[in-house]
Amino acid sequence: MIEIKSEIVSRQTIKPSTPTPSDLKTFKLSLLDQLSPAVHGNMTFFYPSSNTMDSIGDDFSEKSQLLQESISKTLSLFYPLGGRLQDAATIDCNDEGAFFAEAKVNIQLSEFLNQPEFNLMDHFLPTTDTKTMELSNGAMFIVQLTSFTCGGVAISLSLTHKLADVSALLTLLQSWTAVCRGLSDPVTPDLIGEKFLAPRDELSAMSASLNIAAEKFVLRRFVFSASKIAELKAKVDQEFQNEMQSHPSRVEVVLALLWKCAVACKKQKTGSFGPTALFQAVNLRKRMSPPLPETAIGNFIWPFMVLAHEEKDLKLPELVIQMRKSFIEFNNTKANMFRGEAAPLAIMGALKERGEFFRNNREMTVYKCSSWCKFPLYDTDFGWGKPLWHVSINKLVSNTIALADTRSRDGIEALLTLDEEEMALFEQNEELLKYATPNPSIYA
Incomplete structure (x- = not known):
């Protein structure tokens, strides 16, 4: 050290x-x-x-x-x-x-x-x-x-x-x-x-600041090379194609594997499988009609949810198919609720619905994901060249997954926060280690 x-x-x-x-x-x-x-x-x-x-x-x-x-x-x-x-x-x-x-x-x-x-x-x-x-x-x-x-x-x-x-x-x-x-x-x-x-x-009475109780969690980095992502895709491609008539994305296969392994470690720790939800943030700008400019400043993101009620729902092909279906459904039914006169009520309704869902499913383990893949952050040049590495550190909440492109743009770097005990198991997970390298050198 x-x-x-x-x-x-x-x-x-x-x-x-x-x-x-x-x-x-x-x-x-x-x-x-x-x-x-x-x-x-x-x-x-x-x-x-x-x-x-x-x-x-x-x-x-x-x-x-x-x-x-x-x-x-x-x-x-x-x-x-x-x-x-x-x-x-x-x-x-x-x-x-x-x-x-x-x-x-x-x-x-x-x-x-x-x-x-x-x-x-x-x-x-x-x-x-x-x-x-x-x-x-x-x-x-x-x-x-x-x-x-x-x-x-x-x-x-x-x-x-x-x-x-x-x-x-x-x-x-x-x-x-x-x-x-x-x-x-x-x-x-x-x-x-x-x-x-x-x-x-x-x-208006909403606090402009946020108090988050400190949880005992740790942050770790895992890198998926282009060849390992190709292997993962090959594993789910046939079933995915049959169901969706298209191919899975890099982000979908990597995220499905990370979620699956995180849930497996939770089960290892507690001794039993519990239902789980994954929230994925979506950039609304280009998904609304009419679209907003990419240069619109503010928070134009909203999550969609994928659920796994039983252990069999966590088979990799099923997970990836479910992710895509939920994403398509969100784009077709929800992305436009942010536009027009009915938007405020629709948003408040969606928040209420989410609150009720959590109250009724207190045993549900929730993971949150945001992906910065395809954002050209490696082009950030102040006049002395491009960066060797960029990173964003989350010190606030556990059970998060942040995905970003590697510098070569064809791999994916994942930053995860998990409970300490679960992370110790996660780092040893054989299925994960078949595809991911824990914290390799930036020069690798």
Whole structure:
């Protein structure tokens, strides 16, 4: 295990380069944003050194300066991000700005990436530093730039979930990196907020923050190579084709295997099989009619549910077929309920229904999945090349599965959170290990 010493070198507020016009001072969020927790999501990008040892210090200062100036310009385009949350559905666009921290660690980038240890990720995340969070004064966009002794850097951005799902984060990254590289026409966001779906007054008492009881869970990383995914697909393809007249996707086969193995470990721990549900987040933008632009900023995601009541429902082909059927049904019947005058009631009804389902199925074990596959996060280039690795750390909830492309774009990297005891069993699961490599080197 490597030991890291880290030190925050500087902290400052970054204001938008042009003030927000007075008629835009209050930004009302959409109903879907109002329902989202006021927690910060994070994403960290790791970049190798681009310089000789002599110029590492100067190089870091230049990068830092460039990032700060480009954040200031980007905030003018994404003006609500420079404001402060007033309540669960309102942002005061007061230009108080984003927050920026510089840090350094005493190891080389290659030492960390050779086998990333997630309990060391705190050194790179601005939100885990108490003083940074105090001084950031409710900032919705916080960035930390960390230098390694070799000249490599990590850029962590922490963004409020109130205004951004992963698609919105991507739009922000594309715009910010374009400004950083001096491009004249960065991507501009569609800030539609309440114009899409007005928030509900009866929800105004909803807390804008979220308290989650700390559970004892651990996070682990597993990588599926392209050849192993092909093997998995081959295992289910015939039955899937017969039933669905198409082929399963990479995400479907990997997710089905992970869910199946997680449930098997739960059974191993408790001694009996219990019913289980998997919630998968869907990007609604292109699935509504008419569709929303991909650059729409906010939370335009909603989960669909797949159920396994009995152990026989967890055979791999059945699971993958069931996933596809549930997804098609969601697209055909639910995706459009977010549009039009009936939308608020439909959404409130769906939430009520979900609440009742859980009350009636208290013994059901629930897993939640989000997939960032096909999001071009490896194209995040601030002007010194593409990242070696990107990662998002979940410290809030257990039983989650996050999927992302590997750097070669043809494999899948899975980050899982499970109860400690279940994870110890999961890491030994033979069916899983036939296809997945636990935490391989980023250079592998």
